[in-house]
Amino acid sequence: QQQVKQSPQSLIVQKGGIPIINCAYENTAFDYFPWYQQFPGKGPALLIAIRPDVSEKKEGRFTISFNKSAKQFSLHIMDSQPGDSATYFCAASGRGGSNYKLTFGKGTLLTVNP
Amino acid sequence: GAVVSQHPSRVICKSGTSVKIECRSLDFQATTMFWYRQFPKKSLMLMATSNEGSKATYEQGVEKDKFLINHASLTLSTLTVTSAHPEDSSFYICSARDLGTSGSFYNEQFFGPGTRLTVL
Numbered sequence: 001q002q003q004v005k006q007s008p009q010s011l012i013v014q015k016g017g018i019p020i021i022n023c024a025y026e027n028t029a030f031d032y033f034p035w036y037q038q039f040p041g042k043g044p045a046l047l048i049a050i051r052p053d054v055s056e057k058k059e060g061r062f063t064i065s066f067n068k069s070a071k072q073f074s075l076h077i078m079d080s081q082p083g084d085s086a087t088y089f090c091a092a093s094g095r096g097g098s099n100y101k102l103t104f105g106k107g108t109l110l111t112v113n114p
Numbered sequence: 115g116a117v118v119s120q121h122p123s124r125v126i127c128k129s130g131t132s133v134k135i136e137c138r139s140l141d142f143q144a145t146t147m148f149w150y151r152q153f154p155k156k157s158l159m160l161m162a163t164s165n166e167g168s169k170a171t172y173e174q175g176v177e178k179d180k181f182l183i184n185h186a187s188l189t190l191s192t193l194t195v196t197s198a199h200p201e202d203s204s205f206y207i208c209s210a211r212d213l214g215t216s217g218s219f220y221n222e223q224f225f226g227p228g229t230r231l232t233v234l
Contacts, residue, residue: 034222043118
């Protein structure tokens with residue numbers, strides 16, 4: 001079973017803090033690792049994604065760190081704001097045919113207190 | 115760019131009726147669309163992969179005859195929940211893979227806003 005393990009399940013930080021969400025995968029054929037943000041009652045929105053040929057990618061306040069040897073990747077949110085309060089999902093997929101399917105982590109509910 | 119719409123956003127129906135949900139890629143062509151189901155406070159569960167002009171591929175445990183998927187064009191896929199029952203009540207979300215993506219993430223998926231189905 002292709003799995004992506006995500007932790008923590010929930011996270012509470014103060015405004016300005018740097019929440020970190022971690023994911024680990026098993027399938028070495030995965031080569032695409034996106035993070036999605038989902039607000040209640042809405043569809044997931046792509047935040048940022050990385051491929052395994054780089055160890056870090058930054059877009060605005062969001063940074064992905066990627067450790068290929070450990071098969072782990074994480075999302076860092078700099079200067080977090082109450083508006084960042086949402087559920088975050090990591091995912092992974094490979095290439096070709098059914099490998100394009102995304103395998104999702106179980107999600108992390110982030111609460112940023114004012 | 116890369117906008118995916120779903121219609122309707124909410125639907126309430128009686129048990130035994132059928133409900134059709136549309137998923138459209140508004141500004142790109144999508145050879146592949148995916149249908150997910152999400153329960154409250156849970157992750158997305160892939161139901162099926164829909165390829166334009168061919169039969170959908172269903173995930174293990176998903177009833178093909180209950181969840182009919184049609185992908186008639188490069189911008190439209192539909193999910194029909196047949197003979198709906200209360201246990202089919204859920205949040206259904208589609209995503210589309212951008213055929214035209216090149217040099218970047220060829221497997222990038224864009225999600226629709228979801229459809230809340232309530233079966234009474």
